[in-house]
Amino acid sequence: MSKIENHKFTIEEAFNDCFYIVPDYQREYVWSDKEVNKLLDDLNNEIESGSASEYFIGTILVSPTQHKKQYDVIDGQQRLTTFFLMLCALKALFKGEPQEAILSNLISTSFTDSDGEISTSLKLNPKYENAEEVITAIIKSGNQPETIKALLNAAGVSQFGALENIINAYTTIYQYLKYNYQETGTLKKYWGNLSNNVVFIQISTDVSSALKIFETINERGVGLNPMDLLKNLLFTNVKLDEFTKLKNEWKKITNPLEENKEKPLRFLRYFLMANYTISNHRSDGIVREDEIYDWFSKKENITASNYQKEPFVFVRKIIKTVSNFLLLTKGKGNDGEDNVYMNNIRKLTGGGFSLHYVILLASYNLPKDLFDHLLKQLETFLFYFMVTRTSTKILERNFSDWADELRAISNSTDYATQKVQLNEFISNRFEKSTISKQPELIDALRRYHFYSLQQYRTRYILAKFTQHVNMAYKGLLSPDNLNDYTNLEIEHILPNTPNQELLNDFILHPDNKDKEYQQYKVKLGNLTLLEKPINIVASRDFFKNKKSQYKMSKYYLTSSLDALNNVGENTSITRINTKLKPFNDEWTAKQIDERQEMLLELAADIWKIEPLQD
Template sequence: MAKIENHKYTIEEAFRECFYIIPDYQREYVWTDKEVQQLLADIDEQIGGDNTREYFIGTVLVSPVGGQRQHFEVIDGQQRLTTFFLLLCALKHCFEGEVQSQAIGGLITTSYISADGENQVRLKLEPRYENAGEVMTRIVDIASDPEKTRAGIQAAGIKSFGSLERLLSAYGTIYRYLQSNYQDPKTLKRYFGYLANNVIFFQISTDVSSALKIFETINERGVGLNPMDLLKNLLFTQVLKDDFTKLKGEWEKVTKPLAKVGEKPLRFLRYFLMASYRIENARRDGVVREDEIYDWFVKKENEVLCNYKAAPFAFVRKIIISVECYVNFTQQRDNNGNANVAMNNLAQLTGGAFSLHYVLLLAVSPLPPALFDHFVKQLESFLFYFIFTKSPTKELERSFSIWADELRFVCEIADQALQREQLNIFLMNRFQAGMKAKEPELSDGIKRYNFESMQQYRTRYLLRKLAQHVDMAFRGIKVAGSLDEYRGLEIEHILPNTPTADLLADFKRKNPGRDYNQEKLRLGNLTLLEKPLNIIAGNNFFELKKPKYTACGSYLTRSLVKLEECGNNTSITRINTKLVAFDEWTAETIDLRQAILIALVKEIWSISPIDVQ
């Protein structure tokens, strides 16, 4: 085997010193919003802890490119490197006008003089599959928000599909994450400082054939230490040797279910602690970071609180019960392991990466099924306000740990009427009050909401909930069912995403001063439509699309063309008072429909007390 070199890099050092090439024989960029958000959240959690501690993101395997100093083909690690490159691109725009922007620019590109004496610019990370290199170059050159970036790429005639769409989606996810969590320049600088200097990886460099062999060996034989081993060893010190086999068997009931669903053990432990115990620390924020978990356990007062020394098996059993609930939650099941509509809806809102709400779900897991189900529905409304106002995650982290203490108290109440009464008090004081404080911010956010405002799965969730609410009112149904019945509907741009020349000219004539590319993305221009109808509707004028809309199963879409009549003071006539049918489709029409949808949003996502009887 050829010479193998190993080097420890920070993110800043890697992109300052190295050029990374993603060869066309490698698989393309496959990370979804879940993986991107997970990486961002993992780094975010570390920033709240010891800021001098390094955060290791794994090993990157590369092969040197002959004749070019510090140029490497990436054999393993391109998903992470590509995501970090996009993160640097987003940070550069966020720091626009600041010295940090220039510094980050040097990590993204470098200039050199060609043999012809021309100044050339080269990306520090260059994907060579499909048209990814051109897409990445455009992202760097446009250096703007996701909406303008996507519009610029479309204007350049680059079709976004597959991995190219995932690159754009990842950039949008990263940009929105920074905007939501690091709007303050001071915190943004702190974030960049930690990312640049404390996030590290080991880079193994050798020739291609050797690198591929190493990659195969790592993936087939590599077994890392379980991050829960320290806690397991701590518990083993509390039992007699004759009980080792029994404890090992019990511990597997903790680790195996988490591994089966791909959940990080340390994340579970963090949520378990905040859900199960009152957390005291020097920061007085009630939060346990991943790198603080073991230190928390070994403190004398927490040893007594958990009672793992006196009753280790009872403590492990408590963890096992929480693991069972936690796994159920990840699979959209309730606290009894049953498929649950409310949990399914909650999952469609939060997506795979957002999981902080599991702290509250674990805290209320002992509630009777009816109360648990009611709590989840209210939690969905609360999180909708939080997510769609792009509030910082850390704002919730501190609150959830404190609220978990209050919810444990509710769960311990034996009297059913009193328990319901106390749960209602919590819902009003915490969820309702929090939503009321954010109501102006939400109204403004929905007013400005467009196709690029959120990840597409959240836009689908929003439209599905709107369609379901209108259909329930139309049919006189009181209890909401699963959103799955709307999965067969696609997002339809009423003003087409790719208009014909005639349609574009007609819009400009009727809507002076309005930008078509902006109007087509607005929430008021979006609806749901069955795929076959969506294909037929195509890029036609609104007048030609009307027959397809009237054939839609969703009344929210049918009502765009005609309001159906059925007697006086019926469920249909009542919902009709909140809807409008349109003769033509203009920018002013989109304004009106956006306002209609804002009113519906406030109806749908609200807090309802549970009957105390």
């Protein structure tokens, strides 16, 4: 095998020092919004945590070409391409700022070739069909994703498959950064973290050797699994003839985590914080990933966990926690059955946030009705903190402390005592926290738009509004599964891509003076959920022409845009009508603002903290 070199790069170092070529024999760009949003969420959580530690994104496998500092990408092009698109979006958003020039040099660089001519080369250049043209169009588009397709159409370049994926990924990244980091200061902080703290290991060798390394990595994995370090520690405390028994028990931990693609280190952190009182020099009750092994080495923790004297008892405790953890991640309650509130929490938190599992694992042994009530209140608590974009560092510290309280309640044997203590916990922790956050929440919802949070969270919020109104309309008290609502289409009442006639009508309307179409089309008040067939028919028409289609929706929040149904006196229908507002033929900035306020008032009825009643 040829010489193998490896180097640790930050994102800025990598695109400053290297030219990456994605050969045409490589798999094309396949990441969807799901993968892109997951990466954006992970990076955002790292920034919000306030951690200055490095964020490792894995290894990139490359092969040097005949040109200096130019490499063919063998493995890792999905990540590299996504980060390159982030650089393009940041360059557009830093227009006129000093950072724009730095980012420009990370995207493309001019150099003198062997003939003395000045050439410009992309720092990441995909060689599969038309991909380079798409990347070039993205760079030329400046700061408007909408212009990318127009540039490609003018050049006669089709957009489908991988090319469409690239455009969609760029649009997602651009909108995410634009609406979540609107102030230059916050965008600078984001760029600072991305350029300095996001790192990867670049392994470089010839193509045949690189392919062999790639095959070996995928067949065997790399190095020790983090769980193996703990296993080795436990092995020192069992007799030689019990090794096989321990090994078989250990597989009951590692196999389910691996099958469900859960991170062992993250699980271990949550296991420790859920089951033990954490003491450290920071007095924050948190076990970091790089502190896990040290935790097991401390005398007081050896005593608390008792893993040295009873290693099998300790292992079975982990096995049970793994099982509980995986059930929760699948939307199950502590009875192992589908749970409406746990499913809602999954839809709100997505894959980027998981700290709540600490307190859920700590309280897992509560009676089912008490656990379900805790889940319902937790959903509201998390909604407050997600929408107000509270630092995860604060939540992590709180959840570790609260886990101790919930574990004590859960371990009680008297139901009446548990109920009283749980209500006290909810009042002291959830209710007081949300009351203090209420002004922030109102402000955030008043300004909320399509890109305020990740799309799955916006979809969750719209689904909760729609579900609440439908339940009130029918006089139902217990919510059904939110899946029926989150699977609906998000309809922009003021069309997302208007024709020129509609755009001119908006601009010339007196109610829209000094109002930007692009701003109002994404406001929460302009969004509603709609069945796909109706959404297709409604298309991009004027509101006065679309509202008859909205009337056909079985979801009253949407159908009531046209007119309210009046049935009887003081019925469930007339009561919810007092919270809703129909609109005539006009749909201007004024109506959108009015509907946003209407939704704000509904939010107070939907997300509220309540004690468990007798």
